[in-house]
Amino acid sequence: MTILETQGLAxxxxxxxxxxxxxxRKDAALEAIAAALERRSGEILAANQRDLEAARAAGMRPALLDRLALDEGRVAGIVDGVRQxxxxxxxxxxxxxxxxxxxxxxxxxxxxxLGVIGIIYEARPNVTVDAAALCLKSGNAVILRGGKEAFxxxxxxxxxxxxxxxxxGLPRxxxxLVNDTSRESAQELMNLTGYLDVLIPRxxxxLIRSVVxxxxxPVIQTGVGVCHIYVDGEADLDMAARILFNAKCSRPSVCNAAECVLVDRSVAADFLPMAWELLRTKQVEVRGCDETRAILGDWVRPAVAEDWDTEFGDYILACKVVSGVEEAMDFIAAHGTGHxxxxxxxxxxxxxxxxxxxxxAAVYVNAxxxxxxxxxxxxxxxxxxSTQKMHARGPMGLEELTSSKYVIYGTGQTR
Amino acid sequence: MTILETQGLAxxxxxxxxxxxxxxRKDAALEAIAAALERRSGEILAANQRDLEAARAAGMRPALLDRLALDEGRVAGIVDGVRQxxxxxxxxxxxxxxxxxxxxxxxxxxxxxLGVIGIIYEARPNVTVDAAALCLKSGNAVILRGGKEAFxxxxxxxxxxxxxxxxxGLPRxxxxLVNDTSRESAQELMNLTGYLDVLIPRxxxxLIRSVVxxxxxPVIQTGVGVCHIYVDGEADLDMAARILFNAKCSRPSVCNAAECVLVDRSVAADFLPMAWELLRTKQVEVRGCDETRAILGDWVRPAVAEDWDTEFGDYILACKVVSGVEEAMDFIAAHGTGHxxxxxxxxxxxxxxxxxxxxxAAVYVNAxxxxxxxxxxxxxxxxxxSTQKMHARGPMGLEELTSSKYVIYGTGQTR
Known part of the structure; x- marks a missing residue:
């Protein structure tokens, strides 16, 4: 038996x-976890320092270093999450x-x-506790496999x-945690059939492509979002501009941020300059079709084919003028990721x-x-x-971490 | 694009x-299908004759020939199924x-x-129509890949x-149907990501092991059943014998038939001879533990390790005396297939x-x-x-062939 199989069996x-x-009992364990994380935050911060030193030495970018870093406030936030x-x-x-x-x-x-849930994730140490708390509350054991940066x-x-x-009073x-952050250990976890009921990459x-x-x-695919805002010919253009600005700029790095706006031709000449008034405040880079460029100007970078399929995760917006809702829906069917x-x-x-x-997974009107x-x-x-259709689709809470069984009360029935 | 990719896209x-x-519209299509199958049953029976002749020439066993054969009555049964x-x-x-x-x-x-469902199955031609009807009713397109015997x-x-x-008025x-019954075509279907939302082996x-x-x-694993009847020390032994006889003998080839009986030691000497009075009427072969043999006699074949993990699908019953419900549940956890x-x-x-x-998937008391x-x-x-925990568990009807989406009605909300 390999180390991972031994962990799987346990x-x-x-x-x-x-x-x-x-x-x-589960709630008592979660409270014990919250209290212990508070009490032993010194150990956690010391360990985090080791990770940070190694990351700095390896030349990690400041934005990633910030994601990796813990302090008293962040530990308190993690503890609050457990209690929530x-x-x-x-x-x-x-x-x-x-x-x-x-x-x-x-x-x-x-x-x-579900039974035993595997979570594969990267450098955010808070995922370790967040994911474990959700699994425990929903009665699942969890095997965590984090990135080496946060080990x-x-x-x-x-x-x-x-x-x-x-x-x-519950089993340790x-x-x-998988004690080996090599590529091989990730591969072994992905093949731990018989022990793992489901694997969720975060x-x-x-990472998600590799796991799928x-x-x-079985895998639950999460989080890839090429999301669109379609501005209809009968839209409230002011509302449309505010929604687009929010969807693009409130947090561009997340999967529910918009990557592309589709604008009905009949309102494009009015809408695009209005939208730009807001987007320019965040220096959004627009990559547009020819009609977009004709309206907004040559400073708009011409969109190339791959721009329509890219999750920019940044202040970049693809922009296309369309003939109406039909073309918009066809475009979304061709280029959306179902988020x-x-x-x-x-x-x-x-x-x-x-x-x-x-x-x-989620379809919005006017939001x-x-x-x-x-x-x-x-x-x-x-x-x-979840951006897949099996088992769970959309945000996955506690119910989505469950299965079901039929219980049958008989009085001697035979068939 | 391969032929199968073209089919997938269509x-x-x-x-x-x-x-x-x-x-x-879906119901009208199902009625049109039922009527057409009735009207054109001659074509179907002629095609079935070709399959039967080839199967006889290849020396297919009579039981399998019977599963392959169609006649007017069986076609009428298939048509009834569509209307149901x-x-x-x-x-x-x-x-x-x-x-x-x-x-x-x-x-x-x-x-x-769900979208597009793939079904991989063997020599039962009725699955072709049954599966298609269920998929259509639940709004799913279906790609069928049947066995070459029923092609x-x-x-x-x-x-x-x-x-x-x-x-x-719906798309053809x-x-x-996958027009190629080679092993390669099955393999290609199993890898048709991007076109297939789920694959169900029947x-x-x-077959199921190979697909998994x-x-x-994504696959929904169906149908492997090593099912147990545990006869407790406080059981109504007469009821227990009738339930065991029914579970083992009413249709031994199906996945919900019992393969193993576990008997509490305190009632084994009374129960086993009572049960045998019924089981003997079907010449059931008993494969027992030492205690079973001590009670029933040396004619009982000694159970070997693999008997506890085998889906016999036949008039064969594994039999083990246990110390009570605790041991029974541990045994089921170790040897059951979760059916x-x-x-x-x-x-x-x-x-x-x-x-x-x-x-x-289903846990029974007194039935x-x-x-x-x-x-x-x-x-x-x-x-x-389904014997898996993801998406659906237990019998899968129309609801289990669906996914969900969130629809959100807003009035301009931003976050």
């Missing part, structure tokens, strides 16, 4: 205990539906944990969590058609795509945003 | 139309939940089709269905514990495992029984 055994632990997850309703044991069949069998469908931080936090689990192996497009490509365990898509329109029928026909988020959708917290 | 385009076709699926409620467009957020956004979760039958039925779709490509354990092992598109598990007991607490702690079936569970029809 996680499976822990998951059997956790599945029937009940809300009170603790306060959410426990999905496990809920009966989704139940009824009596003509033969007298009472058949119920009950929410149960000492993650190790320290996992050690604290495992001690707290034991203190609360409910939370485990990180950039490259190489994993043999979040929005129309701005005053026309009832156009709005309904867009909602019906656009195939994405910014930036709302696609577990907190904003009222799920309390999220482990990621 | 299916994707058809799926976009089908997704918004509405119940009335037509009569089921359409899951598409149902709003699963909807509410207003504090910022005024109205957020609803709506059921939508002419499947081709004839798909041709009839495609004509009927066109007649009803809502239903397609058939024997070998080799597919890069259907049953306890027979009069004890309330033991029953609840078994329901809570056994991890399977036969044979009820794990879409029809029996009230789903109307099923495309298979």
């Amino acid at each position: 996680a499976r055994q822990a998951a059997r205990v956790l599945a029937v632990a009940g809300s009170a 997850v603790k306060s959410l309703p426990d999905p496990i044991g809920q009966t989704v539906k139940m009824g009596v069949r003509p033969n007298g069998l009472t058949i119920g469908k009950r929410r149960v944990p 000492h931080s993650s190790s320290a936090m996992v050690a604290v969590m495992r001690d707290a689990l034991e203190e609360a 192996d409910c939370v485990a 990180g950039g497009a490259g 490509e190489h994993a043999r365990v 979040s898509e929005a129309i701005v329109t005053n026309n009832y029928f156009t709005a309904q058609r867009f909602l019906d026909e656009v195939d994405a 910014s795509t930036r709302f696609t988020d577990g907190g904003e959708f009222g799920l309390g917290a999220e482990i990621g945003i | 299916a994707r385009q058809a799926a976009r139309v089908l997704a918004v076709a509405g119940s009335a 699926v037509k009569s089921l409620p359409d899951p598409i467009g149902q709003t699963v939940k909807m509410g207003v957020r504090p910022n005024g956004l109205t957020i609803g979760k709506r059921r939508v089709p 002419h039958s499947s081709s004839a039925m798909v041709a009839v269905m495609r004509d009927a779709l066109e007649e009803a 490509d809502c239903v397609a 058939g024997g354990a070998g 092992e080799h597919a890069r598109v 259907s598990e049953a306890i027979v007991t009069n004890n309330y607490f033991t029953a609840q514990r078994f329901l809570d702690e056994v991890d399977a 036969s495992t044979r009820f794990t079936d879409g029809g029996e569970f009230g789903l109307g029809a099923e495309i298979g029984i």
Whole structure:
């Protein structure tokens, strides 16, 4: 047995205990984790210093160094997150539906944990605790495999969590960290069938593509978003400009940010200059079609084919003039990633058609795509945003980390 | 582009139309299919004759020949199946939940089709129509890849269905058949990412293992069942014997049949001879542990390790005496396939514990495992029984062939 298989087996055994632990015990463990993270924040910060020193020595960019860094305030934020997850309703044991069949069998469908969840992520040490808390609350054991840049931080936090689990009377192996950050360990985790029920990658497009490509365990694909705002010929143009500005500029690095605006030809000459008045305040780089350039000017960089399929994650906006909702929807079908898509329109029928026909995790009328988020959708917290259609689609909260089983109460029935 | 990629693209385009076709048009298409299959049954039977002749020439076993054979009665049964699926409620467009957020956004979760479903199956020609009808009703385009033994039958039925779709005003490509029954075509279908949203294998354990092992598109694993009946120390032994006999003998070839009985030591000497009185009427071969042999006699074949993990699919029963519910549940955790598990007991607490702690798609108290079936569970029809935890678990009806999307009604909200 490899080290990872041994961890997998231990996680499976822990998951059997956790599945029937009940809300009170799980909540007590989450409180113990929160308290221990507070009490032992010194250890965590010291470990984080080691990561930061190594990262600086390796010449990591300041933006990435900032993502990696922890301080008392950030640890407090992580602890708050654990307590917030603790306060959410426990999905496990809920009966989704139940009824009596003509033969007298009472058949119920009950929410149960998935079992053992693997999380592959990159350099954000907070994911270590956030993901573990969501998995624990939903009754799942978790095997974490973080990036090598945050290895000492993650190790320290996992050690604290495992001690707290034991203190609360649950198996330490409910939370485990892969102790090897090589490419080979990631590959082995992706093939840990028989131990892992699902693998969730959290990180950039490259990581997600690699996991989807190489994993043999079931994967939930998260987070790639090439999102569009379509400004209809009957839009409130002022509203459209504010929505576009928000969707592009409020946080360009996230997956629910807009990458492309599609503008109905009949309003393009009015709308584009209005939108630019806002976008220019953030020095947004526009990459436009010929008509966009004819309206806004030659300073607009001509869009090339790959611009229509790129998640810029930056203050860059692709811009295309279209003949109406039909062309907009065809364009979205061809270039969208099924994440979040929005129309701005005053026309009832156009709005309904867009909602019906656009195939994405979240389809908006007259609102910014930036709302696609577990907190904003009222799920309390999220482990990621699924852009696949199987199992879960859109923001994934606690319910999306569950499966179901049928429970059947008989009185001797045979078939 | 390969032939299969061309088919995949055509299916994707058809799926976009089908997704918004509405119940009335889909039902009209299903009725057109039923009528066309009736009207053109001669073509189908002639094609089936070609398959049967080839199969006889190749020396196919009589049981398999029978599964391959169609006649007027069987075609009528297939047609009835289509009309039954037509009569089921359409899951598409149902709003699963909807509410207003504090910022005024109205957020609803709506059921939508998965998109394009691939089905890989073996020599049962009826699967061709059954699977297509379920996919169409749930708004999904389908690419069928049947076994080479039934190729002419499947081709004839798909041709009839495609004509009927066109007649009803829907794209022919809502239903397609892979025209190549080589191993390579199956492999290509398993890797048709970008076109297929999900692949469902229907058939024997070998087929399912191969698909799970080799597919890069998401798979729903169906149908492998090593199911147990645990006879508790406080069971009604007469009821237990009837349930065991039914679970083992009513149809031993199916996945919800029992393969193993676990008997509490305190009742084994009473129960085993009672059970044998029923089992002997079907000449069931018992493979038992030492204690079983001590009670029933030396004629019982000694069970070897692999008997505890085998889906016999035949009149063969593994039998083990255990120390109680704890050992039974540990044994089920080690040897079950997560399909259907049953306890027979009069004890309330033991029953609840078994329901809570056994991890399977369906967990029964005092009833036969044979009820794990879409029809029996009230789903109307099923495309298979999922033994995985992701997306769907247990019998899969129309709802399990759907995904969801969030629809968000705004009034200009930005974040």
